[in-house]
Amino acid sequence: MTTTITRQIVRIDEELCNGCGACVSPCAEGAIEIVDGTARVIREELCDGAGFCLGVCPTGALTAVPAEEEAERLRRTRAGAYLDHLRDTASPAGHVNAAHPSDTVVAPPEEGDGGGASR
Numbered sequence: 001m002t003t004t005i006t007r008q009i010v011r012i013d014e015e016l017c018n019g020c021g022a023c024v025s026p027c028a029e030g031a032i033e034i035v036d037g038t039a040r041v042i043r044e045e046l047c048d049g050a051g052f053c054l055g056v057c058p059t060g061a062l063t064a065v066p067a068e069e070e071a072e073r074l075r076r077t078r079a080g081a082y083l084d085h086l087r088d089t090a091s092p093a094g095h096v097n098a099a100h101p102s103d104t105v106v107a108p109p110e111e112g113d114g115g116g117a118s119r
């Protein structure tokens with residue numbers, strides 16, 4: 001008989017978290033901190049999913065989920081946030097981004113810019 005053990009980790013619903021901090025001290029591993037007014041699992045490798053924090057949360061923001069499921073969710077969330085950041089910091093068309101020259105956006109030619117399209 002084979003037994004599979006799934007590692008659990010705490011997930012924090014940032015929409016429900018009010019930043020009260022009640023979950024920080026029950027976490028013996030020091031995996032949770034308040035960052036910018038919201039609880040965060042700052043050291044995922046330290047979270048053992050024991051769940052001592054779960055019962056103290058007044059808003060139900062904490063749940064224990066399989067670690068692989070949470071890791072995949074965070075990968076998607078962080079990748080999306082990074083793409084949003086790139087979109088928000090894109091240079092205006094035709095300007096060179098000195099920090100990231102390969103991100104330079106080239107404006108399409110306007111009518112009358114040449115290419116023989118107008119007279």
Ligand code: SF4
Nearest residue numbers: 017018020021023057
């Ligand atoms: S106990 Fe709940 S509401 Fe309070 S900081 Fe932790 S996750 Fe947020």
